[in-house]
Amino acid sequence: MDEKKLEEELKKLWNETPIPHSDSEKEASWEQFQSKTFPSKKQKFGSWRHYAAAAAILIFTLIGVGLYFTNDPISNNIEIVENTIENTTSIIKIVALPDSTKVELSPNSKIMYATNFAVNRKVEISGEAYFKVKKDKKHPFQVFCNETTTTVLGTAFTVKGYPKKEVAVELYEGSVEMSVKNQDKKWILKPGEKFIYGNEIASVTEFNRFLDFDNEKLSTISTYIESNYGYKVTIPQEYYNQRITVRINKKEDLKTIVQLISEMYNLNFEVNEKLKQITFQ
Numbered sequence: 001m002d003e004k005k006l007e008e009e010l011k012k013l014w015n016e017t018p019i020p021h022s023d024s025e026k027e028a029s030w031e032q033f034q035s036k037t038f039p040s041k042k043q044k045f046g047s048w049r050h051y052a053a054a055a056a057i058l059i060f061t062l063i064g065v066g067l068y069f070t071n072d073p074i075s076n077n078i079e080i081v082e083n084t085i086e087n088t089t090s091i092i093k094i095v096a097l098p099d100s101t102k103v104e105l106s107p108n109s110k111i112m113y114a115t116n117f118a119v120n121r122k123v124e125i126s127g128e129a130y131f132k133v134k135k136d137k138k139h140p141f142q143v144f145c146n147e148t149t150t151t152v153l154g155t156a157f158t159v160k161g162y163p164k165k166e167v168a169v170e171l172y173e174g175s176v177e178m179s180v181k182n183q184d185k186k187w188i189l190k191p192g193e194k195f196i197y198g199n200e201i202a203s204v205t206e207f208n209r210f211l212d213f214d215n216e217k218l219s220t221i222s223t224y225i226e227s228n229y230g231y232k233v234t235i236p237q238e239y240y241n242q243r244i245t246v247r248i249n250k251k252e253d254l255k256t257i258v259q260l261i262s263e264m265y266n267l268n269f270e271v272n273e274k275l276k277q278i279t280f281q
Helices: 003-016 023-037 048-070 218-229 254-264
Strands: 082-087 093-096 102-105 109-114 122-132 141-145 148-152 156-161 167-173 176-180 186-189 193-198 201-206 210-217 232-234 243-249 269-272 277-280
Touching: 082 093, 082 102, 102 109, 141 156, 148 156, 148 167, 167 176, 176 193, 186 193, 186 201, 210 218, 218 232, 218 243, 218 254, 243 254, 254 269, 254 277
Parallel strands: 122 141, 232 277
Antiparallel strands: 082 109, 093 102, 102 122, 109 122, 122 156, 141 148, 148 176, 156 167, 167 193, 176 186, 193 201, 210 243, 269 277
16 A cells, blocks of 8 residues: 555544544644654655554554543443452442452442542442541542442542432542532532432531530440441440440441450450450450
8 A cells, every 4th residue: 555545544444533622623733744754755665664653553543533532531431341340248348459449338339439449549339438548649549320420539438329319428538529420510528518419409517426425424335336437345344334435436446446345444355256256365
């Protein structure tokens, strides 16, 4: 194939590619490509490698332009070669994603994530989950739920949104950016703020992310741990009526709470993961 024929074929392919440009934009972009690939009518390609290189440049350019115009970060029509985690039990399921992000998946909920998750940290959710995201500045973490997108770097938050229901995002730590499909506005949440989207209306309100124990019996915290973390707690009988005043994050790590009790009352503790039991002594 001679140079003229190659140029004609490449331009035909260029114009037939379904890129969302006007005809004038396509013509201008073609002229730019043509000037770089065919700088002079007198210059001849030395071998088939040059033809292959020109075709490769075209394909790469088309792919790049296509991605630029179609990769809408707030679109929920993303394609994920998915791995699915579903919680069909009646208790919270704790899982770790490939990047070490911790997820507490509520009953009747599921998440889907890409196979190449290390570089494509996108998650789709149906239901409710709490995310404690592993920091990775080079690969932002995104959660897609109905028509909303939550974009984070490293933080802790809950997302709740069942099909055809409103979406609620509660931020416990860090910062997240909220966006809605087909809307230009973005919302930056601070810890203690809640984003709600339903019936095409978005709003931000405050919520109480802390739990206060004000002069409560120590056994009350034992009951709280069992109800919210699934671990049975045993404390010495003589400590049952000990009083405690403390404020904790509702999504605090269990380890932090246990260590806090241990230090406040000078108690040792043992955790039996198999039996899901914590014993203070």
